Amino acid sequence: MKRILGTVVAVTVLAALSGAATAQDGLVMKRIAETKTITIGHRDASVPLSYLGPDGKAQGYSIDICLKIADAAKEELKLDKIEVKFVPLTPQTRIPLLTAGTVDIICESSTHTLGRLRQISFLNTTFLTGSKLLVRKTSGIKKIEDMTDKVLVAVLGTTNEKAAQVEIDTKKIKIKGEIVKVKDHSQAMLNLEQERADAYVSDDVVLYGLKSASKNPDEWEVVGPYFSYDPYGMMIPRNNDDFRLLGNKTITRLIQSGEMEAIYKKWFEPGPTKINYPLSDRLKENFQLIALPD
Amino acid sequence: MGSYNWNWPILLKEPYFGWIVSGFGKTILIAVFAWAIAFPLGSAIGIARTADNRALRLAGTVYVDIFRNIPLLVQMFLWYFVVPELLPADWGRWVKRDMPYPQFITAVACLGLYTASRVGEQVRSGIEAIPRGQRDAGLAMGLTPTQVYRYVLIPVAYRTIIPPLTSDFLGVFKNSSLALTIGVLELTSQARQIEEYTFAAFEAFTVATVLYCLVTGLVIVIMRIVESRTRIAGTIAVGAQ
Numbered sequence: 001m002k003r004i005l006g007t008v009v010a011v012t013v014l015a016a017l018s019g020a021a022t023a024q025d026g027l028v029m030k031r032i033a034e035t036k037t038i039t040i041g042h043r044d045a046s047v048p049l050s051y052l053g054p055d056g057k058a059q060g061y062s063i064d065i066c067l068k069i070a071d072a073a074k075e076e077l078k079l080d081k082i083e084v085k086f087v088p089l090t091p092q093t094r095i096p097l098l099t100a101g102t103v104d105i106i107c108e109s110s111t112h113t114l115g116r117l118r119q120i121s122f123l124n125t126t127f128l129t130g131s132k133l134l135v136r137k138t139s140g141i142k143k144i145e146d147m148t149d150k151v152l153v154a155v156l157g158t159t160n161e162k163a164a165q166v167e168i169d170t171k172k173i174k175i176k177g178e179i180v181k182v183k184d185h186s187q188a189m190l191n192l193e194q195e196r197a198d199a200y201v202s203d204d205v206v207l208y209g210l211k212s213a214s215k216n217p218d219e220w221e222v223v224g225p226y227f228s229y230d231p232y233g234m235m236i237p238r239n240n241d242d243f244r245l246l247g248n249k250t251i252t253r254l255i256q257s258g259e260m261e262a263i264y265k266k267w268f269e270p271g272p273t274k275i276n277y278p279l280s281d282r283l284k285e286n287f288q289l290i291a292l293p294d
Numbered sequence: 295m296g297s298y299n300w301n302w303p304i305l306l307k308e309p310y311f312g313w314i315v316s317g318f319g320k321t322i323l324i325a326v327f328a329w330a331i332a333f334p335l336g337s338a339i340g341i342a343r344t345a346d347n348r349a350l351r352l353a354g355t356v357y358v359d360i361f362r363n364i365p366l367l368v369q370m371f372l373w374y375f376v377v378p379e380l381l382p383a384d385w386g387r388w389v390k391r392d393m394p395y396p397q398f399i400t401a402v403a404c405l406g407l408y409t410a411s412r413v414g415e416q417v418r419s420g421i422e423a424i425p426r427g428q429r430d431a432g433l434a435m436g437l438t439p440t441q442v443y444r445y446v447l448i449p450v451a452y453r454t455i456i457p458p459l460t461s462d463f464l465g466v467f468k469n470s471s472l473a474l475t476i477g478v479l480e481l482t483s484q485a486r487q488i489e490e491y492t493f494a495a496f497e498a499f500t501v502a503t504v505l506y507c508l509v510t511g512l513v514i515v516i517m518r519i520v521e522s523r524t525r526i527a528g529t530i531a532v533g534a535q
Contacts, residue, residue, distance in 0.1 A: 092489065092490065095489070096489075096495045099298050099495075115492075118493055151391075156486060156487060157486060157487060157489070157491075180397070181477055181479065181483070181487070182476075183474075194375065194378070194379065194390060195387075195391070196390045196391070
């Protein structure tokens with residue numbers, strides 16, 4: 001037993017030491033300047049914001065914006081070249097990987113929340129969405145209230161899971177069992193396809209993306225009024241004001257030059273997966289609001 | 295990690311404390327139920343692999359080869375997503391929709407069947423470690439093969455393999471964390487959930503680590519006691535110190 005306790009202590013000390021070691025790595029801009037590399041965290045199936053294309057490479061709306069930020073970093077730091085590295089991550093790994101310094105910026109479909117700001121920081125909002133349900137057309141489910149005695153699946157650790165739980169609790173909806181929590185979009189979709197679950201709760205854009213990428217898009221339907229507000233932004237580590245400024249400046253320039261709308265059109269209207277999710281007035285207004293003057 | 299905000303007290307707040315307790319409970323339940331499948335089934339397989347009957351030996355070997363050679367994570371997926379599709383439609387539908395606690399039961403069955411292949415190998419090696427002469431002597435005295443196993447081979451073999459069996463028992467606790475991939479909210483996935491709600495990743499996982507160490511430490515202590523209580527003087531069953 002003593003030996004075991006010793007091991008626990010040793011592991012804890014090691015963890016603390018490795019923490020101290022990364023603390024010296026310094027800020028993101030310094031790291032980019034020294035290594036001439038920017039590391040982008042991405043998702044595998046957040047269609048069409050951040051996902052793996054047919055060639056197995058990360059691509060999407062958020063990735064395109066981040067590639068522009070990488071270019072801007074190269075210019076700002078006067079580097080002869082900048083290498084872009086991609087690291088795949090999941091909602092469960094993204095914040096630890098960012099705080100540990102494994103990735104410099106996370107470009108996918110992460111909701112900007114006050115809670116997350118305790119640990120990390122966000123660039124300005126570049127996409128707006130909210131929670132809805134993906135169901136089979138034949139299921140008869142039109143809103144979350146119709147979920148009585150039905151199985152609801154969500155990705156563990158998403159804002160949608162929390163929002164759905166709140167809806168269920170406040171509206172006293174008696175779903176079957178508890179919300180089934182899975183690892184990622186693909187597994188949630190598999191649960192739906194195999195009829196293990198009746199509805200998948202996620203951001204509507206993600207759901208339209210999954211529907212468009214599925215074997216038989218006509219079989220599926222995105223339903224319900226929004227029951228959460230999910231503004232997306234790129235995640236960066238805290239206390240990196242210079243990097244955040246660079247990111248926000250890049251986004252502003254993209255909006256002012258009209259490139260932002262072009263990037264949006266490329267991925268959403270109708271986009272490589274035929275998602276057909278036109279630029280909303282709300283998002284257009286948001287672009288105007290975040291394009292700060294010089 | 296210079297920018298990390300430590301927040302230990304959050305783990306004592308509800309619902310997070312309750313999540314840890316419930317996750318820890320599920321981890322223990324998965325491990326104990328899986329072991330309840332693995333131990334008897336593994337024993338049967340181990341004995342079959344040393345039997346004189348060729349068909350029995352072959353069946354044991356095939357089982358061990360299949361279950362030991364496929365990664366456990368893949369097995370979890372196969373049991374959860376593929377097997378229900380292979381069943382007759384009505385059964386598949388029952389497994390997917392009406393079976394209570396589908397993720398939990400799948401995880402227990404998968405882990406139990408996998409661990410049985412490992413237990414089977416331990417039992418086989420325990421029996422094979424006994425000199426052939428003992429089996430022959432038993433048969434020469436007029437004991438039936440069943441009696442030879444019951445009174446001669448098994449009592450010695452099980453004592454010999456207590457140390458490696460302890461490792462497999464520990465393995466069940468640790469491998470139970472893979473159940474999270476099919477949606478069981480056991481200790482590791484509760485730690486992840488706490489992380490997502492509170493952003494206290496390092497705190498949650500430290501607690502999970504400590505709990506895993508405590509339960510495996512307890513198993514080691516119990517198995518040592520079992521080992522010393524059952525030791526036969528003069529046999530090789532001295533065990534690892």
